[in-house]
Structures are given as C-alpha cells and as structure tokens.
Amino acid sequence: MANNPSTEKRVLIVGLGIAGMSSAIALKRAGWNPVIVERVRQRKPADYYTSFDRTGRKAAEKLGVLDAIHQRTPERRTFLQVDSDGQLVPVSRSTVKAGDPAVVVRSDIENGLWSAVEGEIEVRFSTRAISIEDGQRGLLVLLENSATGERTEERFDLLIGADGMRSTVRRRVFGPDERYLVPFDSMVCQFDLDEPLEGIDPEATIVMSETDRALGIFPFSDRSPAVRFAYRTKNVNAQVGRPPIQILREIFARDIHKPVVAQALDALEWTDDYLFDSVHQVHMDSWRKGRVILLGDSAWCLTLYSGMGTSAALHGGVVLGESFERHPENLDDALAAWERRLRPFIWGNRVLAGPLHEWFVPSRPLVTSAIAAGWKVSEAVMRMRPGRKD
Numbered sequence: 001m002a003n004n005p006s007t008e009k010r011v012l013i014v015g016l017g018i019a020g021m022s023s024a025i026a027l028k029r030a031g032w033n034p035v036i037v038e039r040v041r042q043r044k045p046a047d048y049y050t051s052f053d054r055t056g057r058k059a060a061e062k063l064g065v066l067d068a069i070h071q072r073t074p075e076r077r078t079f080l081q082v083d084s085d086g087q088l089v090p091v092s093r094s095t096v097k098a099g100d101p102a103v104v105v106r107s108d109i110e111n112g113l114w115s116a117v118e119g120e121i122e123v124r125f126s127t128r129a130i131s132i133e134d135g136q137r138g139l140l141v142l143l144e145n146s147a148t149g150e151r152t153e154e155r156f157d158l159l160i161g162a163d164g165m166r167s168t169v170r171r172r173v174f175g176p177d178e179r180y181l182v183p184f185d186s187m188v189c190q191f192d193l194d195e196p197l198e199g200i201d202p203e204a205t206i207v208m209s210e211t212d213r214a215l216g217i218f219p220f221s222d223r224s225p226a227v228r229f230a231y232r233t234k235n236v237n238a239q240v241g242r243p244p245i246q247i248l249r250e251i252f253a254r255d256i257h258k259p260v261v262a263q264a265l266d267a268l269e270w271t272d273d274y275l276f277d278s279v280h281q282v283h284m285d286s287w288r289k290g291r292v293i294l295l296g297d298s299a300w301c302l303t304l305y306s307g308m309g310t311s312a313a314l315h316g317g318v319v320l321g322e323s324f325e326r327h328p329e330n331l332d333d334a335l336a337a338w339e340r341r342l343r344p345f346i347w348g349n350r351v352l353a354g355p356l357h358e359w360f361v362p363s364r365p366l367v368t369s370a371i372a373a374g375w376k377v378s379e380a381v382m383r384m385r386p387g388r389k390d
C-alpha cells in the first residue's frame with residue numbers, strides 16, 4: 001500500500017554519508033518521510049580505500065543497492081611484508097573468489113546508496129540544523145541554508161544525527177566531544193597513488209609495521225593502489241598546522257633506506273589530495289535522547305582499524321528500519337529494539353579495533369618483534385605449502 005505523505009511521520013537526517021543515506025532508505029520503506037540535510041553545497045566523492053565486509057554487503061542487498069556498488073577487489077591477494085632492510089617478503093598468497101572483505105573506495109558505497117536516494121528522498125544541501133528543541137511542543141528544528149541565509153523552523157517526529165565522528169548533533173543534544181571521543185593517540189595519512197610504485201607488484205598488499213609507525217599499500221583491481229601512513233603520538237593537537245609530508249619525513253626518517261617508504265613519501269610530496277586526521281572511537285552508553293538518535297560514526301565511530309565503519313553504518317540503518325517495521329506505532333519500543341539489537345555487534349567490533357591498531361602500528365618493541373616473528377612463520381609456512389611457488 002502506498003504511504004500517504006500527509007500522515008507519514010517526518011524524520012530529519014543530518015548528514016548525507018553512508019549512515020544518513022542507509023537510514024533514509026530503510027525508514028522510507030518503513031513508512032517514514034525522510035528529509036536529509038547536508039552541510040556541503042554538493043556531493044563530493046571521498047575516494048579513499050575502504051574494506052567492505054559481508055555484513056555491509058548484506059545490508060546493502062537489503063536496501064536494494066548492492067548491485068549499484070562498484071567493487072574493486074583484486075583477483076589475486078599477495079601479501080608482502082617490508083623487512084628491516086626494506087626487502088619485500090611474501091608472507092601469504094591467495095586467489096580471491098568471494099572477495100571478503102571486498103575492496104571499494106568510500107564513494108563507491110555512497111554512489112550506490114545515492115542511486116536509491118536521488119529523486120526519491122528530499123535532500124537539502126548547504127543546510128545545517130542550528131538549533132534542536134525536543135520538548136512539550138514536540139521536536140522543533142531550526143534549519144539554516146548557508147548559501148541563502150534562509151532559516152526555517154520545522155517540526156519532525158524523529159531526528160537522526162548521521163553527521164560523522166565530530167558530530168554537531170551529538171555536541172548539541174548529548175554533550176561535548178570530550179565526553180565521548182576516545183583518542184587512539186594515533187594519526188593517519190591516506191592517499192591514492194597516481195601510478196603504481198616502481199618495481200612493486202600493483203596487486204600486492206604491502207605492510208610495514210615498526211614501533212609507533214606503519215605503512216600500508218592497498219591494491220584495487222582497477223585503479224592505482226592506496227597508501228596509508230600511520231603513527232602514534234601523545235600530542236595529536238600538535239600534528240595540525242604543518243604539512244603532513246614534513247611530519248612524515250621526520251617520523252619515517254629511520255626507514256628512508258627502504259625503497260617502498262622513500263617512493264611512498266615522494267608520491268605524497270606530489271599530491272594535494274590526501275586525508276590526514278587523528279583517530280578516535282566514539283563511546284556512548286546510549287545513542288538516544290528523547291526523539292533524537294545518533295547513527296554511524298557520530299554514535300560509535302569504530303575507527304579505520306576495525307575495517308567495519310561502513311558496514312556498521314549500513315547495518316545500523318537497516319536494523320533501524322526493521323525495528324520500525326516491527327513497532328510501527330511505538331517510537332520508544334522501536335528505538336529500544338534497534339539499540340538492543342545493534343549493541344553487541346558494535347561492541348564486538350569496537351573491542352577488536354584496539355588489537356588491530358596494535359597489530360598495524362605496534363606501540364612497543366616487544367610487540368613489533370612478536371609481529372615480525374609471526375611474519376617469519378607465515379613466510380616459512382607459505383614456502384612449505386605444496387603447489388605454491390614464490
């Protein structure tokens with residue numbers, strides 16, 4: 001049965017990212033009338049390397065957008081480790097059929113979702129919620145269009161803050177960032193190569209993990225690989241204000257004799273298109289206050305180390321829609337069911353992100369040595385396995 005717009009409940013979604021679009025599509029199916037506001041003037045692609053695991057693909061399938069998401073998983077998976085001399089040592093090799101996790105750039109997922117949003121769901125660009133009042137008079141939101149300066153006060157039945165790790169909705173409704181952002185004392189700089197590094201297999205995943213610093217090179221099937229530099233620091237605030245290349249040249253000075261490090265730093269020198277940011281998780285005891293909820297990085301940012309941020313945003317939107325389908329008349333029951341179902345999944349991935357961060361950027365020499373020893377075992381096993389050739 002078609003929904004009648006005049007009787008549909010209205011939901012305001014702040015943020016046109018993966019969390020915002022997935023919840024909009026899911027809630028529209030559950031009979032809601034979503035309006036998405038996005039602060040930027042137009043969609044802009046975030047083309048960084050992203051793993052896209054089974055949970056996310058299943059959620060995308062439920063939303064009807066899986067086929068619209070372009071995937072770039074390489075056919076072969078060769079894993080090389082950079083040793084202390086800079087040699088690339090093969091430590092595992094496989095042929096990927098099912099592709100788990102699949103490899104995409106973030107905008108592949110966003111484009112897939114957009115194909116179901118465009119023309120179907122109201123989207124207002126250059127728009128922010130500048131005040132949110134959830135009281136006796138209902139949920140009233142003052143919206144401002146930063147391009148025209150126009151302000152309108154509108155009534156909604158639900159508001160979803162899907163506005164990322166540094167969420168304004170969270171700050172306004174739940175409290176200051178310091179209460180919820182848990183620092184990893186870690187920085188990341190990620191960018192795509194214009195062309196593959198010289199003399200290095202463009203389909204290989206390359207990892208160098210040294211104490212407090214790491215480099216990863218991640219391949220795609222149909223574009224040049226992505227580079228990720230990461231390092232630990234107790235003073236995240238001091239990392240802004242200087243070009244990342246200057247900082248990284250200092251941090252990786254001890255590794256400059258390794259050809260892959262030298263080439264990756266040179267490539268960064270020549271690009272303006274990089275992401276450089278600190279790493280934080282978001283920990284909250286509840287993602288809900290009255291008629292306002294948070295979803296995606298704003299609620300539970302898992303960090304890039306979990307490899308599950310995109311899947312959690314998709315899955316979170318799908319579970320929200322399903323909860324409203326089960327409890328169409330009762331907001332409290334629907335939101336309680338949503339949070340109850342999602343919490344164990346988010347908690348598990350949040351806990352795993354710590355060890356995965358330690359594995360990629362070890363914090364102590366002892367851990368670095370243990371990881372190097374583990375790689376040696378993998379290398380030996382790989383050499384011994386029948387049918388495998390170096």
Ligand SMILES: Cc1cc2nc3c(=O)[nH]c(=O)nc-3n(C[C@H](O)[C@H](O)[C@H](O)COP(=O)(O)OP(=O)(O)OC[C@H]3O[C@@H](n4cnc5c(N)ncnc54)[C@H](O)[C@@H]3O)c2cc1C
Nearest residue numbers: 015017018019039050051163164296297304307308309310
């Ligand atoms: C370098 C890096 C690598 C990553 N790698 C992976 C990976 O391999 N696998 C994985 O699963 N995840 C990865 N992630 C995490 C993943 O990208 C995020 O978890 C996911 O994109 C979160 O989506 P979101 O919609 O919650 O937030 P966002 O993508 O941050 O979207 C928020 C949206 O809200 C808008 N917005 C912000 N403030 C306002 C406002 N006040 N008003 C209106 N609009 C606003 C923003 O413009 C944006 O469009 C990585 C993240 C980074 C930074």
